Amino acid sequence: MSSNISKQTLQRLPLYLSYIKALPADAPKNISATMIAEALQLNDVQVRKDLASVSSSGKPKVGYSVKDLIAELESFLGYDNVDDAIIVGAGSLGKALLNYGGFKEYGLNILAAFDLCSEPEEFQGKTVFPIEQLETVCRRMNIRIGIITVPASNAQEICDNLVKSGVRAIWNFAPVHLVVPEGILVQNENMASSLALLSNHLREELKR
């Protein structure tokens, strides 16, 4: 097993995991890289290489034990080791993410949110803290993942505060490019860019 895995491989591993976890209960107990590649319409050699980087249990002509491969992928992806995170920006997107239960399955537990308010407020069982308490709460809870859902104009300032509060990885939903010190990861989730592609596709079609 390699500890240096490419970003591309890391992004494909959840696809493999979700596919093999969704196999019917009466499916064969073993699966080959070729079968996964065919089902997901991916390159055979690439899938084989990706799986070899997280599992050493594959056998020639037999393939992988489905049960073992699920455990290996989940462990590799950190799904068995849930990371705590907080959200800054409790607008409609922030609240939607705060309230979305599905992230736990992927190893992410969103504990609380922060926004402009004079004292802590409850929202569907989670707390929205005043933004002034960001550093205190992050330090106390040892938070290392921060999710940014504030407007674009405030995102860099919030990002700087998160880094100052000990956060090492930032999931950014604001449509801006964030500047961070070395060693901090920013993962951008730019829904506006996605929507621009969808909308452009429809307009290009209309022109034809």
Place this chain on the structure above:
Amino acid sequence: MSSNISKQTLQRLPLYLSYIKALPADAPKNISATMIAEALQLNDVQVRKDLASVSSSGKPKVGYSVKDLIAELESFLGYDNVDDAIIVGAGSLGKALLNYGGFKEYGLNILAAFDLCSEPEEFQGKTVFPIEQLETVCRRMNIRIGIITVPASNAQEICDNLVKSGVRAIWNFAPVHLVVPEGILVQNENMASSLALLSNHLREELKR
């Protein structure tokens, strides 16, 4: 103005728009590509080229009128021409998106959702229809954008049904690779892949 714009340019345009829209009211009335590039830490030449592809109003040494550039970007990105969409899968993510008001600002109006249910149900002012009514409703409302938030194992079947129902662009939140006929655009929003990158970053740091 060019009608053939690269995917990369299209994805950067919302960044420029959100930046210039967030400028303070007392900021200068004109802005140059260089100023935008500096603020967003992007390449000067690239920003200049991107803007030239959507606007013909920039003047040497003066730059762009902020007001005109906002209007040109919004029009180019289709924000002034809202597209109707539907969601398939009214689980927690589907409901969060259905209930999120922020997409309208980006030209997307989510009208309704579909899920397994025996008759239409109301959810916070929007309707969740039985999945059997997908084609009828899409045809009647002339829906061209479908959002998939069903589990990975059902996503391809839903995708096929959307295409059969006249949908031309698919925003896919299920962690699978979808196979579509030529001419249909699939935009993947793979949150599981994003979380894999964040989580891996934290684990790599711990090893040091």
